Amino acid sequence: MQIKILGWAGGIGANLRTTTFLIDDDVLIDAGTGVGDLPLNQMTGIRHIFLTHSHMDHIVGLPLLADSMYGVHDEPVIVHAQAKTIEAIKTHIFNWVIWPDFSELPTTDNPSIHFKVMNPGDKVTIREREFEMIPVNHTVPGVGYCVSAPKATVAFSGDTTTNDTLWDVLNGYDNLDMLFVESAFSNNDLEISRIAKHYCPQLLGQDIKKLKHRPDVWLTHFKPGDEDLIYRQCVEAMPDFNVRQLSGGEIFKF
Numbered sequence: 206m207q208i209k210i211l212g213w214a215g216g217i218g219a220n221l222r223t224t225t226f227l228i229d230d231d232v233l234i235d236a237g238t239g240v241g242d243l244p245l246n247q248m249t250g251i252r253h254i255f256l257t258h259s260h261m262d263h264i265v266g267l268p269l270l271a272d273s274m275y276g277v278h279d280e281p282v283i284v285h286a287q288a289k290t291i292e293a294i295k296t297h298i299f300n301w302v303i304w305p306d307f308s309e310l311p312t313t314d315n316p317s318i319h320f321k322v323m324n325p326g327d328k329v330t331i332r333e334r335e336f337e338m339i340p341v342n343h344t345v346p347g348v349g350y351c352v353s354a355p356k357a358t359v360a361f362s363g364d365t366t367t368n369d370t371l372w373d374v375l376n377g378y379d380n381l382d383m384l385f386v387e388s389a390f391s392n393n394d395l396e397i398s399r400i401a402k403h404y405c406p407q408l409l410g411q412d413i414k415k416l417k418h419r420p421d422v423w424l425t426h427f428k429p430g431d432e433d434l435i436y437r438q439c440v441e442a443m444p445d446f447n448v449r450q451l452s453g454g455e456i457f458k459f
Contacts, residue, residue, distance in 0.1 A: 206334060206354040206459045212239020213451040215262070215389050215426040222453055223262035224425065226361065226385070232331060234350060234361050239453075240266030249277045253331055255323075255338075256286040257363030258347035259293035268298055271307035271318050281308075281319040285329060285336070289346045291320045325370075339374045341365035344402045351375060357459035362386040364426065366402040372415035381418035383457065387426035391434045406435060410442025422446045423455075 207229055212222030217238055225239030230247065233240070233254045240248070248270060257263055267284070274282065299306040307317040323329065325340035325348060335353040342365050349363040349371055358381050362371060365387065375381055389403035398405040403426070422443065427435045436450045
């Protein structure tokens with residue numbers, strides 16, 4: 206299994222792309238602005254997309270990807286998400302006003318994309334990789350994912366704040382090699398973190414103590430401008446973990 210970081214940031218700017226993780230050559234976790242950095246011949250290799258939630262920074266690349274790939278394949282791209290996430294995207298994006306509904310184009314019987322409801326606890330297996338949806342705690346219905354392959358187990362927190370569900374599920378795995386987890390704000394914005402239901406280093410440091418595994422921890426979703434501060438505070442808050450900061454373009458091979 207290979208994971209490439211196409212986007213990791215909590216906002217846009219020069220060299221900043223929002224959440225997009227490419228697994229091997231055919232699966233995306235979220236579809237933020239990082240989708241746009243894929244060459245077209247690689248973009249057309251995407252066959253499955255697993256969405257964590259409906260916020261713009263995690264789905265903005267989906268309608269544009271659907272347009273770019275239109276007519277390329279006989280089979281649709283499968284978009285896995287919770288029912289409420291799908292409902293939000295179809296109501297507010299694929300509504301023929303903001304964007305054409307590619308789940309009905311070219312026809313409803315032969316669409317370009319197909320939305321498939323997935324519920325927390327569900328598992329989907331694609332080419333020896335098992336994707337489990339895990340409920341988390343955000344301002345809209347949100348999930349993370351744990352991906353199990355023959356040689357590695359990797360988890361993605363999605364957008365979340367203090368919760369038990371993520372950690373309980375991950376503790377049920379025999380091992381966890383890598384954890385991609387968000388920390389959107391610094392401790393200076395603790396109250397904003399609580400209102401927006403994101404982690405800051407203090408809240409993440411408290412929560413990760415619930416995890417029995419000791420994976421490498423890679424931090425995501427920093428708000429632009431505070432990256433160095435958030436990273437330093439996370440390192441201090443998690444002394445028992447190997448904590449690293451994503452910057453985009455990293456490739457992890459297992």
